[in-house]
Amino acid sequence: MDEAALRTLTPAVIGILVRRGADFAEAEDAVQDALVEAVRVWPDDPPRDPKGWLVTVAWRKFLDTARAHSSRRQREERIEAEPVPGPAEAVDDTLQLYFLCAHPSLTPASSVALTLRAVGGLTTRQIAQAYLVPEATMAQRISRAKRTVSGVRFNQPGDVATVLRVLYLVFNEGYSGEVDLAAEAIRLTRQLAAAIDHPEVAGLLALMLLHHARRPARTGPDGSLVPLAEQDRSLWDTRLIAEGVDILQAALARDRLGEFQAQAAIAALHADARTAEETDWVQIVEWYDELVHLTDSPVARLNRAVAVGEADGPRAGLAALAALDDALPRHTAVAAYLRERDGDLATAARLYAEAADKAPNLPERDHLTRQAARLNALLRS
Known part of the structure; x- marks a missing residue:
């Protein structure tokens, strides 16, 4: 089965x-x-x-x-009397259920849990295992979420943008436990795309496929993080890349640009480059300009600074970075990378060590620590 x-x-x-x-x-x-x-x-x-x-x-x-x-x-x-068994009703409330699970009265964490349970059909144990929390904790979270939306009827229009952000949160959790949340998010987004004709739904699906295509190359045999520029591109899933690009092109042709389409366009440009050196950084900067215009996101501005550093040189990237709050997550790591590109190895080594202390997860911390050690070894030689 x-x-x-x-x-x-x-x-x-x-x-x-x-x-x-x-x-x-x-x-x-x-x-x-x-x-x-x-x-x-x-x-x-x-x-x-x-x-x-x-x-x-x-x-x-x-x-x-x-x-x-x-x-x-x-x-x-x-309630109705029990109906005679027979073919199920043709009405499909899947779309309304997506909206209900992303109701504005719920926290993002509760929306994610309720979506995985009610739309994804996962058990509480599976969701708890995926998020590395006790099953009782997840059960309480889901119960509170269900009580919150229990009085909401299926007769109100929903916010597609909120649904997409919930699905993107699921996707970014990746893999943990017996449930592959990245694959589950793709499945749910495909389901949503079949229920609603919306270019941003297509944009999110394309973005997920393009990112997921690179997954086999993201970590080494020992589980260490492999940066994009160093990945073995022969490991990328070309079938998923082709599907993602086709979906993105169809969405962009509708001329209703949104943030997920812009992000997918950036991912497609990375996927299109046969080597890191062939990456079209000028176009990527242009797409980041579009993304910043759409969202004014500090994270988009941070990523744009990296792209500017690649397209116009590290000093241009550092100038773009200087305009951002240095408390921004990964700001220090970006500064270290650009300083190294600019030849200031001592400052870069110090910043890599600082960034490692701030890293949100162990693989990223280990990677940044190795970068600092590499530069310190060069400085001593």
Whole structure:
């Protein structure tokens, strides 16, 4: 049984139960119970209509819970009688479920957890393992999120930009535990792209594919971080790159530029270069100019300073960097790189060591420490 295919049915089944009168939190719980039952039953007795089977079983589980509730009479007055098993309704509330899970009343962490649970069909244990937190902690987070949105109806337009940011947060978590969150984010974004015709959805999907294509080359055999310029490009997934570029070109042709399309264009230019030396840094700077215009993001400005340093020389990059707050994450690492490019090895070594102390994760810290050690060895020789 393909569990990934099974999970794709989750949001549609939750939507059907909500339309029938179930509260969102109860509908989500019932569908999770039905998924567990499917994993147990389907290998030996696969249904002809998987979605219809899930709807029937989930609805029965919801009714069982409703009847056991202390306010049974009031609840039974507002819910439908159990429908006769048959083909599932054609209505698909997947898009509204994305919007609900990215509701503005939720924190980003809660939105991510609820999206993975309700839209992705992952178990609480899988989500907790992926985020390296105790299962009880994640269960509380999901329960609070479900209570927050339980009264929200499926009749309000959602904010696509918020949904995309939630999916991008999932993607950037990468891999941890048994669930590959980068691959899961791509799957969910493909699903969203099938439900809504929006150039920024396509832009995010293209960006994810282009970044994911480089994943095999990002770390060495020992798990050490490999910078983009030093990656073995023969390890890049050319199929994903081609798909990402095609999706991006179709989105850009609609002339409704957004931040994810701009980021994807930058990633495509990196992917198009057969060697680091062939990278078209002038075009990359132009795309960063577009991204800064769209978002005014300090992170975009920091990355633009790197690109300027490559396109116009390290001193130009340092001048661009000087205009930014030096408390910005990775600011010190960028300054170290540009100082080294400018030949100031002593300052670069000191800055690499400082950046290592501020690094957000162990692989990045180890990489920066090695860079400082390399330069110090050169200075001593």
